[in-house]
Amino acid sequence: MRSSDLMQRVAGTAPRPREERRPAPGSPPGMRLTTGRVPAREAAAVVVALALVSLALPIRWAAQSGWDAVHALARPAPPAAERDVGSALGGLLNGPLLTAARTIPRDATFSVRVSFDPPIPPAYTEAAIGLFRYWLLPRRFTDDAHAADWIITFHHPTSTLGVRIARIVRLGRYTDAVEVAH
Numbered sequence: 453m454r455s456s457d458l459m460q461r462v463a464g465t466a467p468r469p470r471e472e473r474r475p476a477p478g479s480p481p482g483m484r485l486t487t488g489r490v491p492a493r494e495a496a497a498v499v500v501a502l503a504l505v506s507l508a509l510p511i512r513w514a515a516q517s518g519w520d521a522v523h524a525l526a527r528p529a530p531p532a533a534e535r536d537v538g539s540a541l542g543g544l545l546n547g548p549l550l551t552a553a554r555t556i557p558r559d560a561t562f563s564v565r566v567s568f569d570p571p572i573p574p575a576y577t578e579a580a581i582g583l584f585r586y587w588l589l590p591r592r593f594t595d596d597a598h599a600a601d602w603i604i605t606f607h608h609p610t611s612t613l614g615v616r617i618a619r620i621v622r623l624g625r626y627t628d629a630v631e632v633a634h
Contacts, residue, residue, distance in 0.1 A: 545580065545583055545584075545624070545627070547623070547624045548604075548606075548623035548624035548627040549583065549584065549587045551621070551623045551624065551629075552584065552587070552588060552604060552623050552629055553587060553588060555621050555623070555629050556588060556591055556601075556602045556629060557591075557601075558590055558591060559591070560591050560592075560601040560602055561591065561592045561593070561594050561599065561600045561601050561602070562584075562588060562591055562592070562593060562594070562600050562601065562602040562603065562604060563593070563594050563595065563596065563597045563599075563600035563602075563603045563604070564580065564581045564584045564585070564593075564603070564604045564605075564606065565597060565603055565604070565605050565606070565608045565613065566580055566581060566605075566606045566607060566608055567605075567606075567607050567608035567609070568607060569607055569608065569609060570607065570626070572607050572626075576607075577606065577607065580606045584604055584606075597613060597614070597615060597632075598614070598615060598632075600632060601631070601632060601634075602629055602630065602631055602632065603615065603629075603630045603632060604623070604627070604628070604629050604630075605627065605628045605629075605630060606626065606627050607626045607627075610628055610630050613630060615630075615632045615633075616632065616633040617630055617631070617632065617633060618631040618632060618633035619631045
């Protein structure tokens with residue numbers, strides 16, 4: 453310590469080190485006072501940096517979105533029949549729906565039977581009936597398998613339908629169209 457600093461401390465005119473400063477009256481105990489101020493140049497630099505980051509992120513997101521759109525447009529489109537079917541059930545029924553529409557005559561009545569053999573999540577079996585009903589329009593749907601001209605089986609064995617079978621057309625994996633012999 454220099455002698456001039458020592459003399460100022462003895463006289464009580466020297467600034468106290470941080471540890472010795474007393475908190476302002478009314479401040480919570482243990483709170484330290486800081487007398488330093490942030491220089492204007494540093495504050496301006498922080499503000500400019502934050503502004504640049506807030507501008508750069510949306511620009512990056514927009515650029516990434518544009519890049520993804522270009523890649524999506526550059527990919528070959530799926531065939532028209534597949535676009536019509538869509539990706540219902542992850543494409544599980546795309547083939548069976550198209551084959552059923554080609555196989556079952558437009559003036560026929562049909563019924564759909566679903567089961568869990570082999571096991572399949574219930575969401576698939578519930579959706580299968582609605583998808584076939586919609587996709588096979590203008591064919592008429594009936595809940596009565598004995599009154600139908602065709603029965604579509606989805607994860608359902610054809611031997612348990614209880615009708616006389618004229619022919620079985622394989623629509624896809626675990627999916628058949630059964631023509632009923634009247």
